[in-house]
Structure formats: structure tokens, C-alpha cells
Amino acid sequence: GENVEQHPSTLSVQEGDSAVIKCTYSDSASNYFPWYKQELGKGPQLIIDIRSNVGEKKDQRIAVTLNKTAKHFSLHITETQPEDSAVYFCAASIRNDYKLSFGAGTTVTVRA
């Protein structure tokens, strides 16, 4: 099955700086890569996703890049704010397979 690895496990950044989280996946058939944000006591919430026919996608301060050849994808958060503090999960799946494999998560702390 799919194996998703995520790094780093923790990330502390100064408010206003950028944060980058990287993930690798094992199954070359995977073609859908979402990112979820989980705040304390809540369930994961989808923040952005990308499909394998696209190399980069941006939504305001967040962006995701995908390198299919190397089988890795990254989340970029620019101009970080205190409300960006949370646990972020990457995931991968084969479209229409309905089975998301999640990374272990990255705890992001934005220092004021």
C-alpha cells in the first residue's frame, strides 16, 4: 500500500516568516495530494489539494508543489500568522480509490 512520509515533525517559525513542510510518497499510481490542518480538539480540515496533472497550486498565503518524478510534494505557507499554528497532515491517494494515506503530521508553531 501507499506509504507517506512527512518532515519535519515540528516546525517553529517567527510570525511573518515562511513555513515549508515536505512529504514523499511511495506509490507512483497516486495522483491526488491533499493537505489538512488540524487544530486542537478538532478534526482535520482540508486546506488545499493538488492533482498529478498540476505542478503547483496557490490559494492566498498557501501553496502546494508536486514533483511526480521524485514522488514528493510540499506545502508552503507565507507570511505566517498566529492562527496558522496547528498540526498539518499531507496525504496521498489514487483518485476514485477513496483511500487516503496520511503522513504523521507536522506541528507548526508561529511565534509572535
Added chain:
Amino acid sequence: EAGVVQSPRYKIIEKKQPVAFWCNPISGHNTLYWYRQNLGQGPELLIRYENEEAVDDSQLPKDRFSAERLKGVDSTLKIQPAELGDSAVYLCASSLRGTGGEKLFFGSGTQLSVL
């Protein structure tokens, strides 16, 4: 629009006791998932329903776990008997068929502690 509703939010039980979790998905979402999230880990799929049919339960420990989704709406996940290693957050999610099952909406989960 109401999100995915789960109850209870917290449950503390002694080992060997039974426990049940309830989930109400977003209205109109025919695909329902139960995930388990261990501390410091990402969610792992236990079972997926399409309407009332369990179409993927390969990761469900069937000796002690059971689930049902009557009438294709609400769902219940049960553990009997619970073991210490079952302590985790149990998340329910739903998605709308026709979207490739990709955009999952999660509930806030039930945090289970087995003593």
C-alpha cells in the same frame, strides 16, 4: 450547513468494557468513513461506507470492532471488548459521491481512553 457531528466527545472506560461511537454525516453525503488517530499520528482508515454498504473494511479488527450504517445516514462504531491499545481519537468523515471521494469533511472526533 451543519458539519459532521460525532458523539460523545470523550469517553473513558475500563478495559474489557464495550463502547460505541455515533456519527451523523453532512446531509447528502453518501460516503462515510471511520478513521482512528493515534497520538502523534495521522488518521488511519478503519471502514468506508457507500450508502449502507461497507465497501472497504479491510483495516477493521473484526474480532472486536463492528460498525453499521442503517438507512445510509447515521453510523455507529462499536468496540467490544475494549483493550488498552484502543485508546485513540476516532474520527468520522463524509464525502460526496462524484467528487472522487477526495474532499473529506471530518467531525471533531471521539477521544477514547481505556484504563
